[in-house]
Every structure is written in C-alpha cells, then in structure tokens.
Amino acid sequence: QVQLAESGGRLVQAGGSLRLSCTASGRTFGTAAMGWFRQTPGQGREFVAHIGLNGGSAYYGDSVKGRFTISRDYAKNTAYLQMNSLKAEDTAVYYCAAKRGAGSIWSAEYNYWGQGTQVTVSS
Numbered sequence: 001q002v003q004l005a006e007s008g009g010r011l012v013q014a015g016g017s018l019r020l021s022c023t024a025s026g027r028t029f030g031t032a033a034m035g036w037f038r039q040t041p042g043q044g045r046e047f048v049a050h051i052g053l054n055g056g057s058a059y060y061g062d063s064v065k066g067r068f069t070i071s072r073d074y075a076k077n078t079a080y081l082q083m084n085s086l087k088a089e090d091t092a093v094y095y096c097a098a099k100r101g102a103g104s105i106w107s108a109e110y111n112y113w114g115q116g117t118q119v120t121v122s123s
Helices: 027-031
Strands: 003-007 011-013 018-025 032-039 046-051 058-060 068-073 078-083 092-100 117-122
Touching: 003 092, 018 032, 018 092, 018 117, 027 032, 027 092, 032 068, 032 078, 046 068, 046 078, 058 068, 078 092
Parallel strands: 011 117
Antiparallel strands: 003 018, 018 078, 032 046, 032 092, 046 058, 068 078, 092 117
16 A cells, blocks of 8 residues: 655746655555656646656656656655746646556556645746
C-alpha cells in the first residue's frame, strides 16, 4: 500500500516557476514508477510526466516538454515536478500517482493517487 500527498500548488503569475512535491508513505516508493497528471473541470486527467525506478527514464507530455522536469529523491520518498515558464493553460489540479513496473502515460494504469494540489497561473 502506498499513500501519496501532493503539496506546493498555489497562485503564480504567467512566466513564473513552481515546484510540486509528492511524498509517499510505505516501502513501495522504491519499486514504483511515479507520474504526474493534471485535470481541469469537465476534462479527463491529462498526462504530464512520469519517471521510472532508476530516476533517469523521464517522459513528458507534449504540452509541458522543455518547461517541466520530473525528479525523485529516494531518501525522502518524494517525487517532484519543477514547472518553469508557466502559462495560463497550465492551470489545473495536479495529481501524483504511483504504479508498479514501468511508467505510463495512461492514468488507468496507476494504482495509487494523491488528493491533488491546485495550481493557478494568472495571465
């Protein structure tokens, strides 16, 4: 069992930066791929990024590629999403998720989810 808790979401101006954190409880963090998704009202969850077990195999959605960076710290059981050059269209609730095996762009493949953190980018 893994419990995830996101933090770091807030109101930020367009062009600014923000770092989201996702802290995991339980021993399985070290064996789980971590992903970030986001959701706006009335829309499905959009894939943002995922990172594999070794921390080096990161993959990004087209809308955030070059602006966002996913990372993980095994000592802290925490995954991060560094968001730079933020745009108004990045406004959403951001969720972190964990799954066994390799990372995936499909939300249905993730076993565990956090409660979400709101990011609002003002233009």
